[in-house]
Amino acid sequence: MYLRTISRKNKDGSVVRYLQLAHNVRNEKGQAQANVVYSFGREDTLDRDALARLVKSISRFLEPGIALEAGASPEISFISSKPVGCTYLLDSIWERVGIVKAIKELLKERPLKLTLSVSSLPLLPTGQLIHNQSSQLLHG
Numbered sequence: 001m002y003l004r005t006i007s008r009k010n011k012d013g014s015v016v017r018y019l020q021l022a023h024n025v026r027n028e029k030g031q032a033q034a035n036v037v038y039s040f041g042r043e044d045t046l047d048r049d050a051l052a053r054l055v056k057s058i059s060r061f062l063e064p065g066i067a068l069e070a071g072a073s074p075e076i077s078f079i080s081s082k083p084v085g086c087t088y089l090l091d092s093i094w095e096r097v098g099i100v101k102a103i104k105e106l107l108k109e110r111p112l113k114l115t116l117s118v119s120s121l122p123l124l125p126t127g128q129l130i131h132n133q134s135s136q137l138l139h140g
Contacts, residue, residue: 004034005043017043 001023008016019040024032040046059067094100 001037019043019046 004020004022005017020036021038022034022036025035027033
């Protein structure tokens with residue numbers, strides 16, 4: 001599928017362009033023929049906000065790197081992307097805030113098992129339940 005524009009010349013000589021979503025199909029002779037899936041209407045009256053919402057909606061089904069590459073302007077070239085998880089993000093934040101240093105100090109006084117269960121709370125969807133259980137373990 002692709003977006004295409006077609007032009008039409010009016011009687012007064014002005015040219016009007018139309019935007020269409022199309023895809024190619026083979027006819028009985030084996031030749032490619034454009035099949036219009038949807039017509040967005042005249043280019044000069046196009047609802048660009050609606051088109052932007054459509055692009056955003058389609059991008060949800062793409063990997064982040066592909067979505068960025070598809071939406072990038074010609075002046076910007078996409079090199080690569082690397083997936084990082086919540087653990088990496090939390091580690092970076094905790095290092096900057098100083099939590100890592102505080103945890104290392106606490107490890108001298110408390111068992112590693114309890115400290116790890118508390119530090120992994122933000123990663124769990126049922127974090128509140130586990131937080132309540134961990135609090136009971138830590139504080140009796």
